[in-house]
Structure formats: C-alpha cells, structure tokens
Amino acid sequence: MIKTTKSLLAVTLVSALGLSTTYSTHAADDIKKDATINEEKWDVSNPPFALNEVTINTTETTWSSLDIAPNGKYMVFDMLGDIYKVNIDGGDATPITQDFAWNIHPSISPDGSKIAFISDRDGINNLWIMDSNGENLRQVTKEKNNLIHSPKWSPDGEYLLVSKGIMSSRSIPAGEIWMYHNTGGDGLQIKARNHGKKDQQNIADPVFSHDGKHIYFxxxxxxxxxxxxxRDPLGGIFAITRFDRENGDESRYISGTGGAVVPTPSPDGKYVAFVRRVKEKTALFLKDIKTGEETPLTTELERDMQEGFGSEGYFAYFDWMPDSSAIVYWTGGTFHSINIDDKTISDININVEATLQYADALRFDVDVAPDEFDVNMIRWSQMSPDGKTLLFQALGKLYVKDVKSGKMKRLTKQNDHGEYYPRFSNDGKAIVYTTWNDDELGSVRIVSARGGKGKVITKQPGHYIEPSFSSDREKVVYRKFTGGYLLDPKYSVDPGIYVADLDRKTEKKVSDGGINPHFADDNSRVYFTESVGGTPYRETQLSSVNLQGNDKRTHLYGADDVSEYKLSHDKKWVAFVYQFKTFVTPFVENGKKVTIGPNMTSLPVTQLSSKAGEYLTWSPDNETVSWFNGPTFYSRSLKEAFAFVDGAPETLPDPVADGINLSFTTDADKPSGYKALIGGKVVTMRDADNTQEVIEDGVIIIKDNRIEAVGKRGDIAIPEGAMQIDASGKTIIPGLVDTHAHGAQGRNEIIPDKNWSQYSNVAFGVTTIHDPSNDTTEIFAASELQRKGDIVAPRIYSTGTILYGAEGLGYKAIINNYEDAYFHVERLKESGAISVKSYNQPRRDQRQQVLWASKNQDMMVVPEGGGKFQQNLTMLVDGHTGLEHSLPIERGYSDVTQLWKATEFGYTPTFVVSYGGMMGEEYWYDRTEVWKNPRLLRYTPATMLHSRSIRRPTAPDNQYNHQNVASYAKELRDNGVSVHIGAHGQREGLAAHWELWIMQQGGFTAWEALRGGTIDGAKHLGMGNDIGSIEKGKLADLVVIDGDVLADLRRSEYVEFTVLNGRVYEAATMNEVGSKTKRSPFFFEENNATFMPRTTAEAIDAKVHHFHWKH
Incomplete structure (x- = not known):
C-alpha cells in the first residue's frame, strides 16, 4: 500500500530540535513557514501548510469508478482520492493508496498483477502504475499542463489508453485519445481534437475492444x-465512436436520442455497455454487437455528466464480470451488480474506514467600514518631464503630487464630471485627458500642468479615452468608442482612432480599430495595438497608419502574451507588457513584422519590473520608462537596463522592485444622526448557528452608520429627533450578501455616475457583493468611489481579474513556482483585492502555490469549481476558502459529507447557474414573466430583458438540476457547512432572490434560506463582525420587505426600503429618504426602449466571455 508517514517525520524533526514530542498537525506550522518553499520540485503530497486529520466511517461513496479483477473475486474503486480493494460480494474495504496525493480511476491489468490509475502526486493528473498491493509505484505519462484521465489496458497488457484534456481559450478541456506503452514514453495520438487549438468540445472514455482490434470512445x-x-442530451450531444486500429477508420457506432457515453465492451465480445439519457433518467444500455440491438438494463443510474464538462469522464466507470454475465456499477452512493439476462440487481454493501488529511480553509477578517480608508486604485500615474511632479487619477479625479514635499492637490476644481486618462505633453506644460458625465457625456480636454479649467478640443460630446499628445504638442490622438449598456448611447457614430490638429481645429479618423494610440519620431504616423485576426486565441500586434489613415504597417507581434506596446518618442525603443511584467527592447524597422517577447534572440531585451505593471510611458528624453500597478509608480532608465547604453553601471541592477507609493487616506462616507425602523418583524440572524431569533413588532435604532439597539417596541427608546420609518406589516432582514456577483462596473475604465445594474442590486436589497472575476482597475476604482459615497452601489469587493489557467490575453496567469504565485497574488492585493480567484489552474501544485502565497499575504482564495468533481475535492482538502459553483454531480454522499463537515470550506453553489443540467436561471424565465417585473424594469433597460426572457425554453421540473444541487446543499448546511447565495450577476438583484427561492426548493426553510443570503455569506467572506446580522454594533445594512417573508419567501423581492451604511433608500425610486436631492433619471428611463449600438453589443459580449460572467 502507498502510504506517507508525515506525522512520524514531523515528530522526528521536532524531537531532533529538542522540542516537545507531543504531536499536533498544527505543531509543525511555524517550522514549515521557515522552511525553504522554493525547492526545485513542489511536493503536492507534502505542502508547506499544516494538515489536520479526520477519520470517517462510511457505507456510502460518491461517484466511485471501479474495476474488477480478472479472477472476478474482488474489485478496486476510488473514494476521496484513494484507491480501495474489496471482495466482489462486499464487506470491509482496504486501502491500496492512502496519502495526500489524489488517486482515482483504477484499472487492473489483464493478468491482475498491476493497477493503472490517475494521480496528481507529481503535481498534475498523470498516469501511474503500481503492483496490485500498492507497491512498486512508477509514472507512465509526464504531462505538465494537460490533464490525463480514464486509463484502460489493452487485452495483452502492454498498452494503456487515456484521455488527455487540453485547454484552449476556455478552461474547459477538450479531450484527445492517446495510447501509451506501460513503460512510458511520449505516447501515440489516437484521436486529435476535431477543431485544433480552439476546440472546447470533449472526447473521452477510451477503451479497447475485447480483442484489441478497435478502440471505442x-x-x-x-x-x-x-x-x-x-445543451439538450435528449437531442443528442454525445455519441460513441469506434476506431479501427488496423486502417485508422472511424465510424459513428452508437448515437441517437439521449446520446451515448462511456463505452464498456464485454469480455466475450458480444456487447458494448454504455450510458444514455432517457427522459430525465440515466440508463445503462447494452448494444448487441452482432445484431446492433440496443437494450436498457436499468434506468436508475445517477445523473450522467452529458450536460457538464466531462473531463473526468461522463459517468463513474463500471466493469463487467469476467464471464460477461453481469455488470458491476456505482450509483446512489453504493455498488450494485446487474445480471444482463434477467436484469436482477444485487446490492454490494461495503464499509470503508478512512483517515484523511486536510488543511484549514483560508479566511481572514475584513474591516468592512473603517471611518478612513486608503485609496489604492491609483490609475494612469505618470512623472512630469522635469521629474518634479507625479500625475494620476484617483476617486474619479486628477491629482498632482509634488515628489519632493509629498503635497498633493486636485488638478482642476470642477465637480461636474469624472476625469480620465491623463497624459503630460513632452514639454511638461499641458495635460490632456478625457471626461465623463452621465448626462453631458464625455470630451477630450487640455489643461495647464499648473491646473485650472480644462479646454474642450472635441467638437461634440461622446465617449473618449486614451488621448496622447504629439511630441510637438500640435496634435492629439485619442480613441472614440460607442455608448450603450452602462453609458448613454447618443453620439456613438463612427468609433475609432482620431487625430485632432490643435491649430487647425480639425479631427480626422485614421483607424476603425486599435487601442492605446500614440505618436513617435516625427509625428507622421499613429501607432496602436490591435488584435491579430484568424487566430485560435486573441493575439496582438503593433501597427501604424499615416495621418490620413492610409499606408497601414504592422511592426511587432506579441502573440497572446503581449498586452501593451509603447514606442519611445525617438522610435528607437519599444517597451511592452508581457504577462503582466514590463520589458524593453530596441525598435528596428526592417519591413517585416518582428516577434517580441522576453526570450527573443533577435534583439537584446531586458525585464524592467519584478512587480506587475501597465500603462507604459516614456520620458521626453527617451531615457526612462515608467509604469504603475495599483498605488505604486515605477520607473527605470535605459542605462540601468542595458550594459551597452552610455552611463550604464558595471553591474546592472535587478528588475525594479520598489516604486513611489501614491496611496492616500481619505474619509469614508458616513451619514450622521439617528434613524428608527419601527414595528416590523425583525429577522436578526443573531447567533444564527444556535437560535432563530425573530422579534415581532420590533424596533431598530441606527446611529450614523451602525446599529445602536434592537428589540421589541416599548423596550427600546426612540431617540429624540430620530428619522422614523414605519415598518408595520413588513419584514426586516439583514442586507443580502451576494458572494458571487459578476457584472460590469464601467466601460473602458469609465465608471458611470449611475450604474443602473448596481442601483437595481440595491433596490432588491443586495448591500454587499463579492465579484470573483472582473477588470481589476475598473472594479476597484468603483469600489473606492462607493466607499467614498460618490456612487450608489452595494459594498463592492472582488478578486479582480482571475488567475486563469487556460489561454487568455490579459488574464492568463502563468504559475510555475511559488514566486510566480506570490507575484500574481501580490499584484491583485496591491490594487485592493481581499481574495484571488484560482481559475482552473490545471496543476494541483499551482493551486497549492497560490494558496501558500495567499496565506502569506492574508488573502483568501475562491477557486472556480470548473465542473471537475475530483478537482473540487482537492480544493477542499488543500484549504481553499470555499468552492465557487456547484459540484457537477447530482449529489454527494456520506463520505463527502463527513469530510466536508470536518473543514471550514465554504460552498457557493450559484444555484442559478448550477452545473450538470438545466440551470436555475432558466427555471425562473420558464415559470415567471421576468420581462414584466416592474421592480426590475425600474432600473434595467427593457432591451436587456426582452431577448433573454420573452422567448424562453420550457421544460418539466425533472429536467432542471438546480433543485438537486440545493437538496445536497441543504444536507451540507445541516452538517455545519456554510452555504451562501451567489447570483452570478445573471439578473440584476432579482437573481439574489432566485437563489433564496431555489434554496427553499431544495429543502431549506425560509429562515434557513435567508441565513444563506445574509450571515453565512458575511462570515464566509470574513465580514461577519460587521455585516450579516441585525445586532448592536453591526453596520446598518438592512432590507425592509413588504409582507411576511418567513411565511412566504417569494415575498422577498418586494423590497420597500434598503438601508445601506445607515442611508435609507426607497426601493421604488432609489431616492435617499430624508435627502432633498433626488436621483436623476437613467439614460433609458423615459421610455425604456433604448437600444445598444452593434459595436457595443459585441464589446459587451466579449467582456462577458472574457470575465466568464455568462454560463
């Protein structure tokens, strides 16, 4: 048996150090912290974080793949990352592996002497072989980024088939079928992806025919x-293909209604067993190879994975008895044997005792609303040409800071509009920037570097960004884009790159596409970044046109790694951002497109930053490059980058690690005075793990932004002069905490004055959101504006941009060691993140490295579930904060429940986009007339609703999967697991209530569902000390709902008032109660029939897919 002895090793180490030998798994924690973690090979079986142990006893297992010995006397199966052996008639199972590696998919060799299986013990899922007793372990495949699954032996025992999951621009692996000799090697490709590098469609479940002549998959x-x-499996998603090994022919072998997955040929060569969907049931079928007849054996299997991703297989693998008389399979938490002749089913009852290891879940307290906060989202910082002043944007306005004294001031005095994208002129005398106001729209302006009032240079309002001077200050280049969605769509005609001649007062469009335009050399051309067409993933290149928009040339190619290019003013150098780091190389024109990157050999190249960077600028003398990340401004001179540059030191310094911190402290928004909510039913969620406190005819006293007192009317004194709100006949609950809330906070870095989607969130009672995937600079800029009180929105927390494991320019995070992980976590924390989203990093060592880097920076890690059940369980035992999205299987059983119960690993199933079947969002479109919802239409453009909700699919309840997800979530919560709402940004505010209603469909009571929408989510995010319950000292985030929500949870959407940070908003108008200022109308509000320009719709769709907001 494979078994590690970490406990013994730790005791030996502690004893050798002369310390106490009383062992706890936490005792070695400090030792591990000091240990060298940057070793040549990260060991997933022995990570640097401390591990706890839990022993479980179970007669149930979850999604167990099995294989039967050639003699028919026993079988092997997987459970919770280990492989077990049990008599074919059942009984006590014994472990063959028992370690912290994750071991699945056992397959016994034809002679019974070996077991092939999948293990991540080398860092990622690979194929391994061991003796049948667990000894003589050896690795067969050595993949570094692709995921190996589903091994099956050839009849002669020489070869093994596996599926190889390869990720493209999405982290949903597309499978290929490969064959390996049992001794290893590079393998032979049997079936390639049908659409090459861009493919997202899967191929899986390979197996040899009984005689080895064919391969099924x-x-x-x-x-x-x-x-x-x-997708609809009844219409057919999958089929079984047969591959002829002699001539290479492929043929569609089993297909049709309900699809066909997991081919499993009988040993006698007469049948192929497979899985098919029959209405709402998953059935085990036989295909008679001779007659072609397909016959169901049983329709009582657990739901298959046809509607999921299937990278780990489309059903738990089953096997034939050696005499082909019966099939043994797992379903419903237990094993069964079905006789193929009379279809009688016998249960195989087993018992497993397992000792498992797990790490503590990462969770840190978050100070939700201090009176002051640090402004960290400093954007577009740039040094003045004379080196005396730093220019930047924060809280929606432009600032200049004296480098020597540290004094800071606003550049302008106006408060009519937001100020964006500032750039110095080369002479340092002027600054060009753009503006935005929801009512007046935007402009390009120039202001004296000494400050004052900006002069508008654009001829009409519009949507303007990225302005830049020519070196002689005679021209300005800028980009115009289209409005719609969050911004008024007026003046959205003819987007593109423009050049304004300041003397002639003319504007000339020079390019339809491109971003980050700038001048160089003699100012006769405009250079810009654009996407390369016809590539599997988004790739970039640097191109240019002349001032008439002609003579287009492409100069540099950065593939899918370079996100930004910036030429020096003399056009002798180019700085670029490659995978979040800044580099510089000489720029040479040779009439051809030059590929650039850190490993280029054609020209010298130097890494400038050890930290992340963006927004590259050059000094006017072309000698220094600068950039920023979050609040820090960085710069490096060329003489410090290249030894051949005049003035270079003998030894060049390391890449820049330190910069100028531009962060500053400001007061947070905080109302003053007393408010009293009188007469409602108060659902406090106080001490919610032990009691269900409900106060009838209650009173809540608010002082400033916190709760002063809570109790019954008559027991609580109403302060003199307090604003009083009659809550009679209403239910008061804590503000809803949406722990998985996507959605745009801006367009092209412009934060609207009024984001209708966030107004809708607040109007539906959502007072705190955590967005686990968004544009880093946009969302943290919006978060700080909300905290300052400059915009109305829920409290905004986020991971920023995801740490993506697949291909994707601007969000793929390459992690090959702990330093890489630390770099990515650090760059996000510096910008304002409280957590990071580890998004389908394929290797477990990568995920562990992100965890360790986050633990060492007091950051939480909320991983993407990704529809991979086994991978989800490694996230649990490795100590992630919680799981984002549902388990892809129908439900878990006692083994999973006991393990999960032992941890503090949270669960945010996002019921509205629950995996594995029709999603919850579809259900509410099906069952309710969403497009008529008056509460939603107050704050959401009708056109955003019509296309999604009027012509909607319909299906019986048994076709929907969200109730199954909610049912198991209820079981987990009953066992102490934290379960929270996460509306995924699917429908502005309303979807948070769908989440509550779905919880009730799964068996939660109304009170329990509200707990999942409030205090459980708050605690999960480390905010339980400030929000989530109605009690003295907590922040005044409350929802006043018309009616008795405990009696009828569907009343929850009928919000009368939302109290956010002590301010009371009337849900019907989103006017603040007690304020003389009324909300100005949204751009679509008069007739709610505003349409988006096509280019905006395309841009929003791209953004939605880029940040994975749509499922």
Missing part, C-alpha cells in the same frame, strides 16, 4: 468548436 458531436451550457 465518447465524442461530442455538436457542430462547431464551442462548448455551451444548457
């Missing part, structure tokens, strides 16, 4: 390369 047959959710 599961193949996605839906046209196109893109994976889509909510």
């Amino acid at each position: 599961t193949e996605n047959t839906v046209p196109g390369s893109r994976f889509d959710y909510n």
Whole structure:
C-alpha cells in the first residue's frame, strides 16, 4: 500500500530540535513557514501548510469508478482520492493508496498483477502504475499542463489508453485519445481534437475492444468548436465512436436520442455497455454487437455528466464480470451488480474506514467600514518631464503630487464630471485627458500642468479615452468608442482612432480599430495595438497608419502574451507588457513584422519590473520608462537596463522592485444622526448557528452608520429627533450578501455616475457583493468611489481579474513556482483585492502555490469549481476558502459529507447557474414573466430583458438540476457547512432572490434560506463582525420587505426600503429618504426602449466571455 508517514517525520524533526514530542498537525506550522518553499520540485503530497486529520466511517461513496479483477473475486474503486480493494460480494474495504496525493480511476491489468490509475502526486493528473498491493509505484505519462484521465489496458497488457484534456481559450478541456506503452514514453495520438487549438468540445472514455482490434470512445458531436451550457442530451450531444486500429477508420457506432457515453465492451465480445439519457433518467444500455440491438438494463443510474464538462469522464466507470454475465456499477452512493439476462440487481454493501488529511480553509477578517480608508486604485500615474511632479487619477479625479514635499492637490476644481486618462505633453506644460458625465457625456480636454479649467478640443460630446499628445504638442490622438449598456448611447457614430490638429481645429479618423494610440519620431504616423485576426486565441500586434489613415504597417507581434506596446518618442525603443511584467527592447524597422517577447534572440531585451505593471510611458528624453500597478509608480532608465547604453553601471541592477507609493487616506462616507425602523418583524440572524431569533413588532435604532439597539417596541427608546420609518406589516432582514456577483462596473475604465445594474442590486436589497472575476482597475476604482459615497452601489469587493489557467490575453496567469504565485497574488492585493480567484489552474501544485502565497499575504482564495468533481475535492482538502459553483454531480454522499463537515470550506453553489443540467436561471424565465417585473424594469433597460426572457425554453421540473444541487446543499448546511447565495450577476438583484427561492426548493426553510443570503455569506467572506446580522454594533445594512417573508419567501423581492451604511433608500425610486436631492433619471428611463449600438453589443459580449460572467 502507498502510504506517507508525515506525522512520524514531523515528530522526528521536532524531537531532533529538542522540542516537545507531543504531536499536533498544527505543531509543525511555524517550522514549515521557515522552511525553504522554493525547492526545485513542489511536493503536492507534502505542502508547506499544516494538515489536520479526520477519520470517517462510511457505507456510502460518491461517484466511485471501479474495476474488477480478472479472477472476478474482488474489485478496486476510488473514494476521496484513494484507491480501495474489496471482495466482489462486499464487506470491509482496504486501502491500496492512502496519502495526500489524489488517486482515482483504477484499472487492473489483464493478468491482475498491476493497477493503472490517475494521480496528481507529481503535481498534475498523470498516469501511474503500481503492483496490485500498492507497491512498486512508477509514472507512465509526464504531462505538465494537460490533464490525463480514464486509463484502460489493452487485452495483452502492454498498452494503456487515456484521455488527455487540453485547454484552449476556455478552461474547459477538450479531450484527445492517446495510447501509451506501460513503460512510458511520449505516447501515440489516437484521436486529435476535431477543431485544433480552439476546440472546447470533449472526447473521452477510451477503451479497447475485447480483442484489441478497435478502440471505442465518447465524442461530442455538436457542430462547431464551442462548448455551451444548457445543451439538450435528449437531442443528442454525445455519441460513441469506434476506431479501427488496423486502417485508422472511424465510424459513428452508437448515437441517437439521449446520446451515448462511456463505452464498456464485454469480455466475450458480444456487447458494448454504455450510458444514455432517457427522459430525465440515466440508463445503462447494452448494444448487441452482432445484431446492433440496443437494450436498457436499468434506468436508475445517477445523473450522467452529458450536460457538464466531462473531463473526468461522463459517468463513474463500471466493469463487467469476467464471464460477461453481469455488470458491476456505482450509483446512489453504493455498488450494485446487474445480471444482463434477467436484469436482477444485487446490492454490494461495503464499509470503508478512512483517515484523511486536510488543511484549514483560508479566511481572514475584513474591516468592512473603517471611518478612513486608503485609496489604492491609483490609475494612469505618470512623472512630469522635469521629474518634479507625479500625475494620476484617483476617486474619479486628477491629482498632482509634488515628489519632493509629498503635497498633493486636485488638478482642476470642477465637480461636474469624472476625469480620465491623463497624459503630460513632452514639454511638461499641458495635460490632456478625457471626461465623463452621465448626462453631458464625455470630451477630450487640455489643461495647464499648473491646473485650472480644462479646454474642450472635441467638437461634440461622446465617449473618449486614451488621448496622447504629439511630441510637438500640435496634435492629439485619442480613441472614440460607442455608448450603450452602462453609458448613454447618443453620439456613438463612427468609433475609432482620431487625430485632432490643435491649430487647425480639425479631427480626422485614421483607424476603425486599435487601442492605446500614440505618436513617435516625427509625428507622421499613429501607432496602436490591435488584435491579430484568424487566430485560435486573441493575439496582438503593433501597427501604424499615416495621418490620413492610409499606408497601414504592422511592426511587432506579441502573440497572446503581449498586452501593451509603447514606442519611445525617438522610435528607437519599444517597451511592452508581457504577462503582466514590463520589458524593453530596441525598435528596428526592417519591413517585416518582428516577434517580441522576453526570450527573443533577435534583439537584446531586458525585464524592467519584478512587480506587475501597465500603462507604459516614456520620458521626453527617451531615457526612462515608467509604469504603475495599483498605488505604486515605477520607473527605470535605459542605462540601468542595458550594459551597452552610455552611463550604464558595471553591474546592472535587478528588475525594479520598489516604486513611489501614491496611496492616500481619505474619509469614508458616513451619514450622521439617528434613524428608527419601527414595528416590523425583525429577522436578526443573531447567533444564527444556535437560535432563530425573530422579534415581532420590533424596533431598530441606527446611529450614523451602525446599529445602536434592537428589540421589541416599548423596550427600546426612540431617540429624540430620530428619522422614523414605519415598518408595520413588513419584514426586516439583514442586507443580502451576494458572494458571487459578476457584472460590469464601467466601460473602458469609465465608471458611470449611475450604474443602473448596481442601483437595481440595491433596490432588491443586495448591500454587499463579492465579484470573483472582473477588470481589476475598473472594479476597484468603483469600489473606492462607493466607499467614498460618490456612487450608489452595494459594498463592492472582488478578486479582480482571475488567475486563469487556460489561454487568455490579459488574464492568463502563468504559475510555475511559488514566486510566480506570490507575484500574481501580490499584484491583485496591491490594487485592493481581499481574495484571488484560482481559475482552473490545471496543476494541483499551482493551486497549492497560490494558496501558500495567499496565506502569506492574508488573502483568501475562491477557486472556480470548473465542473471537475475530483478537482473540487482537492480544493477542499488543500484549504481553499470555499468552492465557487456547484459540484457537477447530482449529489454527494456520506463520505463527502463527513469530510466536508470536518473543514471550514465554504460552498457557493450559484444555484442559478448550477452545473450538470438545466440551470436555475432558466427555471425562473420558464415559470415567471421576468420581462414584466416592474421592480426590475425600474432600473434595467427593457432591451436587456426582452431577448433573454420573452422567448424562453420550457421544460418539466425533472429536467432542471438546480433543485438537486440545493437538496445536497441543504444536507451540507445541516452538517455545519456554510452555504451562501451567489447570483452570478445573471439578473440584476432579482437573481439574489432566485437563489433564496431555489434554496427553499431544495429543502431549506425560509429562515434557513435567508441565513444563506445574509450571515453565512458575511462570515464566509470574513465580514461577519460587521455585516450579516441585525445586532448592536453591526453596520446598518438592512432590507425592509413588504409582507411576511418567513411565511412566504417569494415575498422577498418586494423590497420597500434598503438601508445601506445607515442611508435609507426607497426601493421604488432609489431616492435617499430624508435627502432633498433626488436621483436623476437613467439614460433609458423615459421610455425604456433604448437600444445598444452593434459595436457595443459585441464589446459587451466579449467582456462577458472574457470575465466568464455568462454560463
């Protein structure tokens, strides 16, 4: 048996140091912190964080794949990352592996002497072989980024088939079928992806025929390369393909209604067993190879994975008895044997005792509303040409800071509009920038570097960004984009790159596309970054046109790694951002497109930063490059970057690690005075793990932004002069905490004055959101504006941009060691993140490295579930904060429940986009007339609703999966697991209530569902000391709902008032109660029939997919 002895090793180490030998798994924590973690090879089985132990006893297992010995006397199966052996008639199971590696998919060799299996013990899922007793372990495949699953032996015992999951621009692996000799090697490709590098459609479940002449596998047959959710298996998604090993021919072997997955040939060569969907049931079928007849054996299998991703297989693998008389399979938490002749089913009862290891879940307290806060989202920082002043944007306005004295002041005095994208002129005398106001729209302006009032240089209002002077200050280049969605769509005609001649007062469009335009050399051309067409992933290049928009040339190519290029003013150098780091190299024109990157050999190249960076600028003398990340401004001179530059020191310094911190402290928004909510039913959520406190005819006293007192009317004195709100006949609950809330906070870095989607959130009672995927600079800029009180929105927390494991320019995070992980966590924390989203990093060592880097920086880690059940369990035992999205299986059983119960690993199933079947969001479109919801239409453009909700699919309840997800979530919560709402940004505010209603469909009571929408989410995010319950000292985030929500949870959407940070908003108008200032109308509000320009719709769709907001 494979078994590690970490406990013994730790005791030996502690004894050797002369310390106490009384062992606790936490005792070695400090030792591990001081240990060298940057070793050549990270060991996933022995990570640097401390591990706890839990022993479970179970007669149930979850999604267990099995294989039967050639003699038919026993079988092996997987459970919670270990492989077990049990008599074919059942009984006590014994472990073959028992370690912290995750071991699954056992397959016994034809002679019974070996077991092939999948293990991540080298850092990622690979194929391994061991003796049948667990000894003589050896590795077969050595993949570094692709995921190996589902091994099956050839009849002669020489070869093994596996599926190889390869990620493209989405982290949903597309499978290929590979064959390996049992001794290893690079393997032979049997079946490639049908659409090459861009493919997202899966191929899986490979197996040899009984005689080895054919290979069967599961193949996605839906046209196109893109994976889509909510596909219909009854119409056929998958089919079984047969591959002829002699001539290489492929043929569609089993297909049709309900699809066909997991081919499993009988040993006698007469049948192929497979899985098919029959209405709402998953069935085990037989195909008679001779006659072609397909016959169901049982329709009582657990729901298959046809509507999921299937990278770990489309059903728990089953096997034939050696005499082909019966099939043994797992379903419903237990094992069964079905006789293929009379279809009788016998239960195989087993018992497993397992000792498992797990790490503590990462969670840190968050100070939700201090009276002061540090402004960290400093954007577009730039040094003045004379080196005396730093220019930047914060809290929506432009500032200048004296480098020597540290004194800071506003550049302008106006408060009519936001100020964006500032740039110095080369002579340092002027600053160009853009503006935005929801009512007046935007402009390009120039202001004296000494400050004052900006002069408008654009001829009409519009949507303007990225302005830049020519070196002689005679021209300005800028980009115009289209409005709509969050911004008024007026003046959205003819977007592109423009050049304004300041003397002639003319504007000339020079390019339809491109971003980050700038001049160089003699100012006769405009240079810009653009996407390369016709590539599997987004790739970039630096191109240029002349001032008439002609003579287009492409100069540099950065593939899918370079996000930004900036030429020096003399056009002798180019700085670029490669995977979040800044570099510089000489720029040479040779009439061809030059590929650039840190490993280029054609020209010298130097890394400038050890920290992350963006927004590159050059000094006027072309000798220094600067950039920023979060609040820190960085710069480096060329003489410090290249030894051949005049003035270079003998030894060049390391890449820049230190910069100028531009962060500053400001007062947070905080109202003053007393308010009293009188007469409502108060659902406090105080001490919610032990009691269900409800105060009838209650009173809540608010002082400033915190709760002063809570109790019954008559027991609580109403302060003199307090604003009084009659809550009679209403229910008062804590503000809703949406722990997985996507959605745009701006467009192209412009934060609207009024974001209708956030107004809608507040109007529906959502007072805190945590967005686990968004544009880093946009969302933290919005977060600080909200905290300052400059915009109305829920409290905004986020991970910023995801740490993506697949291909994706601007959000793929390359992690090959602990230093890489630390770099990525640090860059996000510096910008304002409280957590990071580890998004389908394929290797477990990568995920552990992110965890360790986050632990060492007091950051939480909320991983993408990704529809991978086994991977989800490694996230649990490794100590992630919680799981984002649902388990992809129908439900867990006692083994999973006992393990989960032992941890503090949270669960945010996002019921509205629950994996594995029709999603909860579809249910509410099906069952309710969303497009008529008056509360939603107050703050949401009707056109955003019509296309999604009027012509909607319909299906019986048994086709929907969200109730199954909610049912198991209820079981987990009953066992102490924290379960929270996460509306995924699917429908502005309303979807948070869908989450509550779905919880009730799964068996939660109304009170329990409200607990999941309030205090459980608050605690999960480390905010339980400040929000989530109605009690003295907590922040005044409350929802006043018309009616008795405990009697009828569907009343929850009928919000009368939302109290956010002590300010009371009337949900019907979103006017602040007691304020003389009324909300100005949204751009669509008069007739709610505003349409988006096509280019905006395309841009929003790209953003939605870029940040994975749509499922």
